Amino acid sequence: GQNIDQPTEMTATEGAIVQINCTYQTSGFNGLFWYQQHAGEAPTFLSYNVLDGLEEKGRFSSFLSRSKGYSYLLLKELQMKDSASYLCAVSDSNYQLIWGAGTKLIIKP
Amino acid sequence: SAVISQKPSRDICQRGTSLTIQCQVDSQVTMMFWYRQQPGQSLTLIATANQGSEATYESGFVIDKFPISRPNLTFSTLTVSNMSPEDSSIYLCSVGDPGQANEQYFGPGTRLTVT
Numbered sequence: 001g002q003n004i005d006q007p008t009e010m011t012a013t014e015g016a017i018v019q020i021n022c023t024y025q026t027s028g029f030n031g032l033f034w035y036q037q038h039a040g041e042a043p044t045f046l047s048y049n050v051l052d053g054l055e056e057k058g059r060f061s062s063f064l065s066r067s068k069g070y071s072y073l074l075l076k077e078l079q080m081k082d083s084a085s086y087l088c089a090v091s092d093s094n095y096q097l098i099w100g101a102g103t104k105l106i107i108k109p
Numbered sequence: 110s111a112v113i114s115q116k117p118s119r120d121i122c123q124r125g126t127s128l129t130i131q132c133q134v135d136s137q138v139t140m141m142f143w144y145r146q147q148p149g150q151s152l153t154l155i156a157t158a159n160q161g162s163e164a165t166y167e168s169g170f171v172i173d174k175f176p177i178s179r180p181n182l183t184f185s186t187l188t189v190s191n192m193s194p195e196d197s198s199i200y201l202c203s204v205g206d207p208g209q210a211n212e213q214y215f216g217p218g219t220r221l222t223v224t
Contacts, residue, residue, distance in 0.1 A: 033212060041217070041218075042201055042215035042216060042217050043152070044215070045213075045214065048212055099151045
């Protein structure tokens, strides 16, 4: 079956760095996405990785290792507004997105 | 990215009734999807809305319960029929384009409560 695993909840301190991991087992792979979802709002696109390596976009970076079925989202210089759920999703062989359950990130002052 | 609107933003409905949710996009898009997100859960794909043909439903979802229309490339509706409290959820419309690395953009969602 298809499976995406990510931690349920993480806590970090304002100004610090946090890494949110995602492991996946899917039928085929056409890329991995990270989305941010604030409580009561729709998910918003953060990043897309299809090749191995690190993609940096401002304070956010996303890493992919296809051989390990592994990705992480790295958030630097954390701000209170980064408190949200972070969803990992994989595009499978049919280009359908398979979603993880999301990681709730709590930022403390 | 496309701008997506949904109506209504929220509703409280009685069991046994039906609600139609509208999704409007400000540009023509190839792919439109309907998701359900129950409290504290991730996204579950209900169906892919196909323009000019019947929607493609995921396992566990049927057309009689969730009829979908897609009359053109900018608009779709999802109806939640014969509602029960278990249908209380957030319903999200999203759009994607195979030419844009398959990323999807989401509407603001419809928060449905069934009493």
